[in-house]
Amino acid sequence: MCVKRVPITGGRIVLTDDARAINTQHLGFTMSPHEECGVEEAVRLVEANKGDSVVLTLGPAEAVEQVRDAMALGVDRGILLQTDGSEWDGEATATALLEAIRSDEAANGPFDLVFFGNESADSGGFQVGIRVAYALGRPCVTGLKKVTLDGASMRCEQDVEGARDVYVVPLPAVLTVKEGLNLPRYPSVPGRMRARSKPVAVVTPARPQPRLELVRLAVPAGQGRRAESLGVGPAAAPAVVDVLQKAGVV
Amino acid sequence: MSVILIDDHTEISRQALTLARKFGEPKSIAMDSFQPFAPDALATAIAQLDPTAVVGPGTERGNDVLARVAARLGLPFAANCIAAEPGDPVGVTRLRWGGSLLEEALLHSPRPIITVAPHAVSPDNGPAPAPITVDSPDYRSFVVQVSERIKPSNGGVSLAEAKVIVSGGRGVGSKDGFAIIEELAGLLGAAVGCSRAVTSAGWRPHSDQVGQTGTKVSPDVYIACGISGATQHMAGVKGAKRILAINSDPQAPLMLNADYTVTGDLKEIVPAISAEIRKRR
Numbered sequence: 242m243c244v245k246r247v248p249i250t251g252g253r254i255v256l257t258d259d260a261r262a263i264n265t266q267h268l269g270f271t272m273s274p275h276e277e278c279g280v281e282e283a284v285r286l287v288e289a290n291k292g293d294s295v296v297l298t299l300g301p302a303e304a305v306e307q308v309r310d311a312m313a314l315g316v317d318r319g320i321l322l323q324t325d326g327s328e329w330d331g332e333a334t335a336t337a338l339l340e341a342i343r344s345d346e347a348a349n350g351p352f353d354l355v356f357f358g359n360e361s362a363d364s365g366g367f368q369v370g371i372r373v374a375y376a377l378g379r380p381c382v383t384g385l386k387k388v389t390l391d392g393a394s395m396r397c398e399q400d401v402e403g404a405r406d407v408y409v410v411p412l413p414a415v416l417t418v419k420e421g422l423n424l425p426r427y428p429s430v431p432g433r434m435r436a437r438s439k440p441v442a443v444v445t446p447a448r449p450q451p452r453l454e455l456v457r458l459a460v461p462a463g464q465g466r467r468a469e470s471l472g473v474g475p476a477a478a479p480a481v482v483d484v485l486q487k488a489g490v491v
Numbered sequence: 492m493s494v495i496l497i498d499d500h501t502e503i504s505r506q507a508l509t510l511a512r513k514f515g516e517p518k519s520i521a522m523d524s525f526q527p528f529a530p531d532a533l534a535t536a537i538a539q540l541d542p543t544a545v546v547g548p549g550t551e552r553g554n555d556v557l558a559r560v561a562a563r564l565g566l567p568f569a570a571n572c573i574a575a576e577p578g579d580p581v582g583v584t585r586l587r588w589g590g591s592l593l594e595e596a597l598l599h600s601p602r603p604i605i606t607v608a609p610h611a612v613s614p615d616n617g618p619a620p621a622p623i624t625v626d627s628p629d630y631r632s633f634v635v636q637v638s639e640r641i642k643p644s645n646g647g648v649s650l651a652e653a654k655v656i657v658s659g660g661r662g663v664g665s666k667d668g669f670a671i672i673e674e675l676a677g678l679l680g681a682a683v684g685c686s687r688a689v690t691s692a693g694w695r696p697h698s699d700q701v702g703q704t705g706t707k708v709s710p711d712v713y714i715a716c717g718i719s720g721a722t723q724h725m726a727g728v729k730g731a732k733r734i735l736a737i738n739s740d741p742q743a744p745l746m747l748n749a750d751y752t753v754t755g756d757l758k759e760i761v762p763a764i765s766a767e768i769r770k771r772r
Binding site for chain 1: 568589642750
């Protein structure tokens with residue numbers, strides 16, 4: 242399972258002075274939401290079918306926290322591709338992950354499944370899983386809300402407007418998943434304790450020159466909503482219904 | 492050698508066409524060229540045309556197919572752009588954090604591959620692109636293809652298409668607390684929505700979640716009860732015409748980004764609104 246460390250942005254995003262990153266001085270970090278569901282799915286598959294699971298991330302030294310988080314949920318071991326914290330584009334990230342997957346497979350045998358989040362919460366590149374799958378020559382299905390192992394193939398369900406499309410692909414495969422795939426468990430205290438002693442391999446890949454090069458970030462102008470107070474407490478109910486009537490919904 | 496537009500026959504593709512024209516005279520290839528949908532077959536067919544630029548709609552399918560094209564051509568890919576300027580490098584502005592941040596970036600590529608974020612670019616009145624038909628005799632050999640479409644059992648109002656949504660956040664307090672939200676939604680013929688905190692707590696199914704990783708909604712009226720308004724949630728409600736926020740904290744981000752606010756305990760306010768609607772009928 243490949244995950245990405247991202248800040249928990251809360252209500253308002255503040256940028257660094259050079260506008261090349263989010264000011265994370267007062268923020269906590271997590272893995273992208275889609276990926277939490279991917280970790281849960283990987284753990285459930287191993288619980289039901291035996292085998293083992295690995296969490297892989299590319300990020301700064303602190304991203305070991307997200308590796309430990311995944312291991313606290315039951316993932317067996319971790320690989321951290323450690324960077325200096327600078328931005329890696331989707332292409333470079335995919336190349337580094339691909340090399341890590343290939344070298345792990347050479348040592349420990351092939352993965353039946355490689356999970357990715359459909360897109361990262363922060364950069365939203367929509368491509369890393371697809372690039373890795375193409376390079377590995379394995380089928381890739383994206384945006385999955387349900388996956389079911391059926392012998393040597395996976396039944397994959399993807400939301401489309403007003404319906405769900407089903408794909409059936411043979412293993413080994415690469416699947417990119419979305420939040421809603423499952424309800425991830427909370428890590429238990431023993432799970433957290435066990436995670437501390439699980440192995441994490443650290444590799445330091447070289448960062449290639451990005452071909453999608455971030456120049457600067459900007460917070461978009463507000464939508465110009467000007468909040469009009471309709472009052473305080475239940476006494477505001479008539480004013481609320483006036484607004485709903487004016488909008489034609491009552 | 493030409494500029495290719497992936498056309499899904501929606502407004503979003505017409506918006507994408509506006510940016511595609513910046514790179515030349517586009518020709519269009521239908522998203523549903525292969526039926527059932529087979530993204531690898533489509534991407535392979537496009538890559539074989541040796542395009543000078545590929546532009547598509549920034550939808551799930553658009554991003555999926557263009558990433559596959561980029562992988563095949565060994566080129567970078569910029570998803571969800573809202574502006575693009577040809578050149579060497581190509582300049583793009585794209586959405587991050589589900590639209591909560593804009594990124595200016597340089598695309599170092601002789602052949603730009605981009606998708607255009609939905610509803611961020613106005614369609615121009617230019618001519619429709621000439622369609623190209625693609626075919627692959629060995630289409631069946633691509634294993635990634637839709638094998639079945641499941642239609643949902645028709646129950647309730649769909650969140651994405653709802654005209655009115657009553658949504659609850661952590662402030663609702665519990666799974667049972669949603670009874671008053673459902674009551675008001677029932678009176679308004681509205682869909683029930685919720686924030687990520689609520690689905691993570693297991694109070695509501697993920698299909699009710701509004702936000703960056705849930706459903707993006709565009710109702711006439713969005714009533715947010717006990718939702719603080721984290722960027723994760725705000726990314727999903729940008730399309731709402733009117734937002735009414737009910738929250739005990741007048742400084743909550745959603746209260747500052749709403750059209751109307753009521754300050755106080757939603758457990759008292761929401762039933763009072765339901766009672767007032769009944770009274771007027």
